[in-house]
Amino acid sequence: MKPGFYAVIGNSDYIKINNRKVPIWELLEHQPTGWLCSLQTRPEVIPENTPIIWDCGAYSYREQDYPTINGRYVDAYYVIHKYRLRSKAGDIIVSPDNLLMGDNINWRRQFNLENATNFIKAADSLPDRIPMATIHGLSLQEKLSNAIALYTMGYRHLGIGGLVRSASDYSGNLQIIRAIVEKLRSVDSSVHLHVFGLCAPKYASAFQEMNLSFDGSTHARTAFTEGIFLINSGKDIVRYPLSHAPRCLCRVCQMVKKYGINPHYWGKGRNHDSARMAHNLNQLLVTIDNISNHERIYLISGCGKQLYHPAPARELYCSQLFQASRDYVQNLNAKWFILSPLHHTIHPNQLIQPYDKSPHSMSEDERSAWATTVTQQLVQIAADEDTEFVFLTGRLYREKVIFQTRSHGYKTRTIANNLGIGQKLAWLKAQILVNRQQTLNL
Ligand SMILES: [Zn+2]
Known part of the structure; x- marks a missing residue:
């Protein structure tokens, strides 16, 4: 699995032009390393020829006493069945997990371990996919022993989850991530690690240095919920409220302009919002590219x-x-x-x-x-x-x-x-x- 940024796919990541659904990736200057798609979503367009991480979207069922997707109980066998239908060779498939929160934490721990055990066995039936399990723990000690337990089960691709709630604690999160990376790589230097849900430029720069993969949906959240226009500035990104956002000449903005679509418009239709999402993703990808030191x-x-x-x-x-x-x-x-x-x-x-x-x-x-x-x-x-x-x-x-x-x-x-x-x-x-x-x- 390649290190780098995997962008989260939503249900309708396209712009409608002349009755054709133009996927946002066709508009971008840079492509992400891959994409992340949750079983909770049913994307109308999906990227081809690029790796996709498939997961269960644990964040969305975090409040439930036991996890369900579309009313169905989530376990290793259910998700393997779904991954078989939806993923392709080379994709990464993630064992079902539960965030450690609420009253039933011990049950959640048990759920994660049991499903990780069953999942890696069941994944034998999909030999060309890459199985991944997610490390959880309330303390660093628990995360480290969970990481080793998953490695011992046979996982060589491990995700680090549960850090999104504390995303603003940059140095605390990085300390945890570095400790897990060091621990696992001291056992096996070829282990691959992925960080779920953190993609701000200062994280991206640290992850690149550690050779990790990571994902995020900042582009969609800023575009649809917050009404924010992102603009790249060297190795950083600046957030503008739409009313103060500067004119943009990026590839996305240039291309949609021809069709009367304006990423600055708010509340004037889905095409404008989707174009803003594409623009925001493009700015994020330009920033991540600037951070990387490749020739x-x-x-x-x-x-x-x-x-x-x-x-x-x-x-x-x-x-x-x-x-x-x-x-x-x-x-x-x-x-x-x-x-x-x-x-x-x-x-x-x-x-x-x-x-x-x-x-x-x-x-x-x-x-x-x-x-x-x-x-x-x-x-x-x-x-x-x-x-x-x-x-x-x-x-x-x-x-x-x-x-x-x-x-x-x-x-x-x-x-x-x-x-x-x-x-x-x-x-x-x-x-x-x-x-x-x-x-x-x-
Ligand atoms: Zn733009």
């Missing part, structure tokens, strides 16, 4: 008109799109390379003769061979396997390369990819402007 390499296409004489690659191409893309990556102080149909991967300072070759003139086979060479070069350029390749290129320059670099284990991301050339130019210029304003602290 990012930007790739732009060497396209359009060229000078008539040899020049460094960064100056050879004269198209507006190339120049705006170049200014954008230079403004970020990012490491960047140019993809060329003739020269494959070019360093911006490399001296190049003008040439005449476009990916449109290449056959499918030629493009595949070209992508293989480009991928080999990118693998050489990358500092390590955590490197992320960010594509600002057209489709023909990226499709096969993305597929191949991913199969080598690298992260990839495309930005401004659904925009027409005019919109893309406007987007790049707007981003440069915003970045300059932030730098100047205007």
